[in-house]
Amino acid sequence: MSALIRIRDLGREYRMGDERILALRGVTLDIHRNEYLAIMGPSGSGKSTMMNLLGCLDTPTAGEYWLNGEEVSRLTDDALARVRNREIGFVFQTFNLLPRATSLHNVELPLVYAGVRGRERRERAAAALDQVGLGHRMDHRPSELSGGQRQRVAIARALVNQPSILLADEPTGNLDSVTSDEIMRVFTQLHAGGQTVIMVTHEPDIAARTERVVVLRDGQVESDRVNRGAAA
Amino acid sequence: MKAPSVTVISRMAEGAGIALDSLRSNKVRAALTILGVAIGVTVVIAMASAITGINRSITGILESAGPKTFFVQRYFSGGLEISDGSDELSPWRRMPEITVDEAELIRRLPAVRDVNVGEYTEGPVSYGGTNLSEVKVAGFSWTWPQVNGGDILAGRNFTAIEYAAGAYVAVINDKLASSFFPGVDPIGKRIKIYGLPFEVVGMHAEAASLFSDADEPRLAIPHTTFRKVADYWPGWMEIAVVPTESATIAEAQDQVTAALRIRRGLHPGDENNFSLVTSERVLDAFNKITAGFFIAMISLSSVGLMVGGVGVVAIMMISVTERTREIGVRKALGATRGEIMFQFLVEAATLTLVGCLVGMALGAGVAWGVRTFTPVPASVPLLAVVAAVIASILTGILFGLYPANKASKLDPVEALRYE
Numbered sequence: 001m002s003a004l005i006r007i008r009d010l011g012r013e014y015r016m017g018d019e020r021i022l023a024l025r026g027v028t029l030d031i032h033r034n035e036y037l038a039i040m041g042p043s044g045s046g047k048s049t050m051m052n053l054l055g056c057l058d059t060p061t062a063g064e065y066w067l068n069g070e071e072v073s074r075l076t077d078d079a080l081a082r083v084r085n086r087e088i089g090f091v092f093q094t095f096n097l098l099p100r101a102t103s104l105h106n107v108e109l110p111l112v113y114a115g116v117r118g119r120e121r122r123e124r125a126a127a128a129l130d131q132v133g134l135g136h137r138m139d140h141r142p143s144e145l146s147g148g149q150r151q152r153v154a155i156a157r158a159l160v161n162q163p164s165i166l167l168a169d170e171p172t173g174n175l176d177s178v179t180s181d182e183i184m185r186v187f188t189q190l191h192a193g194g195q196t197v198i199m200v201t202h203e204p205d206i207a208a209r210t211e212r213v214v215v216l217r218d219g220q221v222e223s224d225r226v227n228r229g230a231a232a
Numbered sequence: 233m234k235a236p237s238v239t240v241i242s243r244m245a246e247g248a249g250i251a252l253d254s255l256r257s258n259k260v261r262a263a264l265t266i267l268g269v270a271i272g273v274t275v276v277i278a279m280a281s282a283i284t285g286i287n288r289s290i291t292g293i294l295e296s297a298g299p300k301t302f303f304v305q306r307y308f309s310g311g312l313e314i315s316d317g318s319d320e321l322s323p324w325r326r327m328p329e330i331t332v333d334e335a336e337l338i339r340r341l342p343a344v345r346d347v348n349v350g351e352y353t354e355g356p357v358s359y360g361g362t363n364l365s366e367v368k369v370a371g372f373s374w375t376w377p378q379v380n381g382g383d384i385l386a387g388r389n390f391t392a393i394e395y396a397a398g399a400y401v402a403v404i405n406d407k408l409a410s411s412f413f414p415g416v417d418p419i420g421k422r423i424k425i426y427g428l429p430f431e432v433v434g435m436h437a438e439a440a441s442l443f444s445d446a447d448e449p450r451l452a453i454p455h456t457t458f459r460k461v462a463d464y465w466p467g468w469m470e471i472a473v474v475p476t477e478s479a480t481i482a483e484a485q486d487q488v489t490a491a492l493r494i495r496r497g498l499h500p501g502d503e504n505n506f507s508l509v510t511s512e513r514v515l516d517a518f519n520k521i522t523a524g525f526f527i528a529m530i531s532l533s534s535v536g537l538m539v540g541g542v543g544v545v546a547i548m549m550i551s552v553t554e555r556t557r558e559i560g561v562r563k564a565l566g567a568t569r570g571e572i573m574f575q576f577l578v579e580a581a582t583l584t585l586v587g588c589l590v591g592m593a594l595g596a597g598v599a600w601g602v603r604t605f606t607p608v609p610a611s612v613p614l615l616a617v618v619a620a621v622i623a624s625i626l627t628g629i630l631f632g633l634y635p636a637n638k639a640s641k642l643d644p645v646e647a648l649r650y651e
Binding site for chain 2: 098114
């Protein structure tokens with residue numbers, strides 16, 4: 001079976017005035033369905049760029065990116081928006097919930113852009129909130145929730161469209177260690193349920209929970225190893 | 233697959249909700265934003281209501297005189313005209329006066345049921361110790377109640393014989409009766425008009441309308457008597473003509489025109505030296521005058537909408553900047569450019585629509601005031617409401633385009649990084 005993500009010689013170049021900065025220089029990587037993977041690296045290693053490309057928020061200046069059988073590296077902005085909506089669930093470090101909207105409405109948002117009708121939308125959003133253990137906080141606004149609860153809402157929002165990949169960018173960066181542990185257990189459970197999870201992090205503790213760790217340095221893959229000690 | 237129509241509605245609801253939220257949280261800013269639109273709409277609604285009211289009362293007057301009634305006049309300008317007294321600017325000078333003989337000629341035409349001659353002035357009327365210096369005095373034919381409408385409440389009208397004799401009899405209106413004879417039967421009382429004794433033979437009530445205010449004291453006397461006693465501006469008698477049941481207005485007008493042309497010795501090709509004025513012509517003339525008001529109204533309200541539009545641009549630019557991160561999130565979740573744009577346009581249109589609703593409420597209040605405190609039956613026309621709603625939504629969309637476009641073009645990576 002072919003890889004869910006197939007990346008070949010991926011490059012991303014930025015221009016700052018006359019200067020050219022190569023953030024990624026020829027990354028080749030395959031990620032399969034139901035993998036649980038961490039992308040690590042020090043700052044400046046290109047891991048944010050990698051995350052933006054994987055998440056179809058940005059397009060590469062060189063190489064190919066096949067996602068779920070589709071070459072997405074040359075798509076237009078709007079086509080990329082559709083791909084993001086269908087294939088990718090984002091979890092951000094700062095949660096990025098809409099402050100004025102309830103949990104339920106926040107989780108409904110991807111379904112709104114997918115064109116799902118109101119009643120089905122509410123049912124699916126409620127189910128996703130149940131899945132992350134927040135079925136009883138549907139009508140609360142983010143300001144009425146703890147950090148851990150906010151991140152659970154964000155995970156429910158990422159899951160609600162049943163995306164091919166869950167893409168988490170430092171998901172525990174703003175949480176204390178107890179809450180971090182809870183959130184990581186949610187990811188582990190989701191992975192156990194068949195979800196492909198990609199986590200971008202600089203914390204070894206977090207990476208240690210995953211099954212595969214890809215380390216970037218200076219825009220290239222420095223190491224790519226299977227994490228044998230990972231808790232299933 | 234997608235069901236766009238359903239999600240369009242839910243996105244509109246979302247955009248409207250966000251706009252209302254930001255109105256609530258920034259009340260002063262919001263009030264200033266919608267002020268221009270509100271003023272513009274207030275002006276439109278108030279003026280449109282007043283014009284509708286005036287229009288309605290004019291139509292009412294013309295219809296109370298009978299829908300088929302038309303007038304023979306010396307000259308009908310059909311609009312506002314300014315004269316310096318020269319012949320060029322005083323076209324009525326070439327028009328002969330309308331005469332009573334001509335009225336009698338018209339009365340005998342087969343398509344004519346009734347005529348009433350009319351001449352008007354204001355003069356002193358007194359009873360006992362009560363003196364009124366400016367009572368409206370009309371000189372009419374004995375047929376005037378049938379032609380002008382209204383009701384004889386008590387007594388009777390003057391007769392054809394009294395008319396022919398130039399008798400000193402008067403029909404007073406209810407207002408004059410209550411001034412002179414509060415709680416007393418006025419019939420048979422003697423009043424003085426221009427210092428001459430007249431017998432009150434009847435009391436008349438007319439329907440309230442814009443130009444003949446029922447609150448004004450007025451009276452009618454035979455036209456023959458009027459010419460003997462009244463101090464009036466001669467030369468401007470008019471004839472009201474009521475066609476028969478079976479005749480059309482056009483038939484009656486043709487007969488009147490032909491009869492007057494023959495009597496006045498006009499040759500074929502000469503222009504008529506008299507005017508026939510129908511309800512339609514009066515309305516036309518009125519509409520010409522109100523067209524000027526409409527232009528003033530539209531320019532005033534456009535200025536309001538422009539000011540409101542600039543406010544919309546300002547508040548929307550602030551909104552886009554404040555919510556850069558949110559835009560990034562929405563894009564990450566799959567919103568296309570069009571969807572982001574749509575959201576902000578709905579938000580902008582909601583702002584102007586709220587302004588419009590405020591303006592409509594104020595305008596309706598003004599209309600209510602006009603209706604309550606003046607005789608003009610002002611009412612808010614549906615067309616003005618629809619036009620105001622459409623104009624304000626369009627203003628929101630037009631002025632929202634720039635900020636909405638700016639929002640839609642944000643790079644998701646940059647927007648998500650925005651602090």
